[in-house]
Amino acid sequence: MALRLVQVNFKARDDSALGRFWAEALGWGTSSEGPGVTNLEPVGFDWPDPTAVCIDLVTVPDPGTVRNRVHLDLATTSAAHQAELVDRLKDLGATPADVGQRDVPWTVLADPEGNVFCVLEPREVYRDTGPIAAVVVDCAEPRAMAGFWGEAMDWTVHETTDDHATMRSAEGVGPYLELIRAPAERSWWNRVHLDLLPFPVEDKEAEVARLRTMGATDLDLGQGDVPWTVLADPEGNEFCVLGRG
Template identity: 45%
Template sequence: MVAASLRRMNTRLVNVVIDAARPRVLADFWAALLGWRVALEEADEVDVRAPEADGWDLDLVFVPVPEAKEVKNRIHLDLASTTLAHQEELVSRALELGGSRVDLGQGAVPWVVLADPEGNEFCVLEPRDRYAQAGAVAAIVVDAHDPERLAAFWARLTGRPVGAREGDVLVGLRAPSGRGPWLEFLRNDDVKRVKNRVHLDVAPPSGADHAAAVSEVVAAGAAPADLGGPDLPWRVLMDPEGNEFCVLTPR
């Protein structure tokens, strides 16, 4: 097991990346739903950015891929609400923008499970005190066979301390600032079968040695992933449960 007390690495979380058949269409959906803006549009990516007051210091990045979505995503977003009326309003807005309701066998729960126009699952949560300072996105949720072990690995990568535990079911990492989304690891025994359509990017700070940062991440338990070409400036790796992520160049 990776010990949570081990020295953290010199990297931080910078992006949540979503594969898309139509990146601009999907970016517009999420920007409208969250009240954010499209900040960048290029041939190989479209970025959606939160206002500074929201506390989210990452980008939502949509990249074009030819493959269709096959299975439930192993990483999804939970949206925060402040009141039950606000929760209902978020659900209605998502449906009006082209989202749909999803039945994953969740039964009678206080949150609402939806999908965006390309089938990416997300939840609209009922009001919860834990997410009062989170902003529009309450949490980035990662399915995990061993939430404690995976959370320890990502705590080292991101510098986020453990801020919540729910038995052996969930471990949540809180941003050091106390604002923005939680990074949560939720027990799920499903077997990973295909490349994740949603992944995380981390990056070392400006001026750091990229190769050294990659080596440190690998030494902490990551493994190389056979994705992309050799000329990419970033490195694609997998965490201890096979979830792909990228170590970007220093920034």
């Protein structure tokens, strides 16, 4: 039994419009599994595949005024590429964002609905990740969270310190999952969260039970009767275990 990180889920006021922004930003294709849902993945992608972590955007009525504890870091290959990408993203509707970053080599932006993300300066470690360099999760205790997520998934933990931890798929492809110390208190649910897929998918209930023994807790966000299970990690960050292949 195992779990893999397969997608990042964005709650949106307009899934279609926000989906168009991120599809253009990443150079990905779009599809829809139903009303109010936009799915993004690389063109020609055979889901699920560890070479990419896909994006689902789901329309909800919430105005989205809270600070997310999950964001994306985008990869670049040169200083010129970074500058070109930032300019292109601004043309698509992104705006500069100040999260207290001060003088840093990366650029912090917000998408058209206010979700913050970063355009990184070129880094060798991200040269083969694809357009998304990392999915970043803020947490109070990166070591403890790395222990939870490292045991929860089949991904390999590469580095762990008091301030950050990194992991990547066991195949060594696709983006990294990075846990960054940010002790600000959470006050509400995230508009961006992780979705995990059991393989085989028939092991979903057993995997959910295993996560509960590791410290995950059940979470009711009004999801009703759905094929996925909503849980919170030991720091209260929401995530879903999917029930579809």
